[in-house]
Amino acid sequence: MSITTFINLPVRDLSTAAEFFRSIGFTGEQPAPDGSSMMLNLNETTQLMLHIASSFAGYTGVAVTDTSTSREVIVGLAAESREQVDDLVDRAAAAGGTALGPGQDTGQLYMRGFRDLDGHQWSFLHLAG
Template structure:
């Protein structure tokens, strides 16, 4: 069974957020009919849906998390090698994101994190086989 993942996030500026994620390898930018959201593809089974803050709040019916004060989720994505982890995080930082400390190697799992333009925390990981 194939399961598709949809990551939904609120953003302050839809165009800037889309450009940020395209710069680290997400493809496309299908806008919703009302242009308050857009979908980017990471691969065939993982999509990122960005929503302007007001649309996300209306959809969820709760306040948006203040990413300066708390974390609701850390999005982790697998990469094919340690070098690819570093490359992707370096691209995110070059596009305006913020690195979250140095890379960590824990029991054969290498991980590096960053925060996107809206403060959402991401990590790329590689598990040595």
């Protein structure tokens, strides 16, 4: 069974956020007819839904989390290699995101993280096979 993952995030500016995520490998741009959200694709099974804050709050029924003071989730995505982990985080930092230090290596897992332009925390990881 194949399950598609939809990552939904509130953002301050749809076009700026979309450009940031395109710079690290997401593709496409499917804006909602009302301009309140946009879908980008990482691959066939991972989609990123960006929403302006009011649209996101409408779906959740609560206020949008202030990412300067708290985290609601860390989005973790698997990469094919340690080199790809480093490349993705370096690209995120070059596009204006914040790298969260050097990679962490446990022998079985290599992981690096970053925060996007809206303060959402992400990590890319590679599992040793």
